[in-house]
Amino acid sequence: MEDKWKDIIGQNKEKFQQEFTLPNGHEDRFMSKLKEQNKQQQKVQINYWKVAAIFIPIAMLATYFFLEFSPTTNETLENDRILAAYSPDLNEAENHFSYIVQQKIEEVKALETPDNRLFIDHSMTSLNELQKDYNRLLIDLKESGGNAQVVRSILQNLQFQVELLENVLTQIESIQNLKTKQNETI
Incomplete structure (x- = not known):
C-alpha cells in the first residue's frame, strides 16, 4: 500500500507542486530531517530477543562443557x-x-x-x-x-x-x- 502511494505521488509531483506552493528549499530540508531520523532509528533498533536467543544457548553449552570436562x-x-x-x-x-x-x-x-x-x-x-x-x-x-x-x-x-x-x-x-x-x- 505504501509503495502505491509513493508511486502515485512520484508520478504526480509536478501537479502537487503547482497546486501547493512551498517555500524554497523546503523539500531539501524535509529530506535531510527524514534521513537524520532514519539514522537515529537504525542506531536505536537492537533486537534484544535475538541477542538473548544467541547468548543463552552459548552460555548453556559453555556451562555444560565446563562441568563435563572439569x-x-x-x-x-x-x-x-x-x-x-x-x-x-x-x-x-x-x-x-x-x-x-x-x-x-x-x-x-x-x-x-x-x-x-x-x-x-x-x-x-x-x-x-x-x-x-x-x-x-x-x-x-x-x-x-x-x-x-x-x-x-x-x-x-x-x-x-x-x-x-x-x-x-x-x-x-x-x-x-x-x-x-x-x-x-x-
Whole structure:
C-alpha cells in the first residue's frame, strides 16, 4: 500500500507542486530531517530477543562443557588411583573420610541461612584450602614413592577436614540455640 502511494505521488509531483506552493528549499530540508531520523532509528533498533536467543544457548553449552570436562573431576579420579596403588587400606580410609566430609558439607549447607552465610562461606574457603593441601600431598606421595610420613600427613589432612566441618556444625547449632533462647526471653 505504501509503495502505491509513493508511486502515485512520484508520478504526480509536478501537479502537487503547482497546486501547493512551498517555500524554497523546503523539500531539501524535509529530506535531510527524514534521513537524520532514519539514522537515529537504525542506531536505536537492537533486537534484544535475538541477542538473548544467541547468548543463552552459548552460555548453556559453555556451562555444560565446563562441568563435563572439569579438570578437578579427572584429578580426583587420578588421585584415587594413586592411593589404591600404595595401599588398599589407605584407599579405604580415604573413601571413608571423603564420605564423612561429603555428609558434613551437606549438613552445613542444609543449615545455611542469611544470618550465617558469611560464616559458612569462610568455613568452605578454609575447607577448600585443606583440599588443595590434600591434592599437593597426593602429588608428594606419588613423587616420594609411598613415603610413610606423607601417608600420615594425608590421613591427618582428611581428619582436619572432618574436624573443621564438625566445628562449623557445632558453632551453627550454638548460634541457633542462642537465637532461640533470646527470642523466647523477648
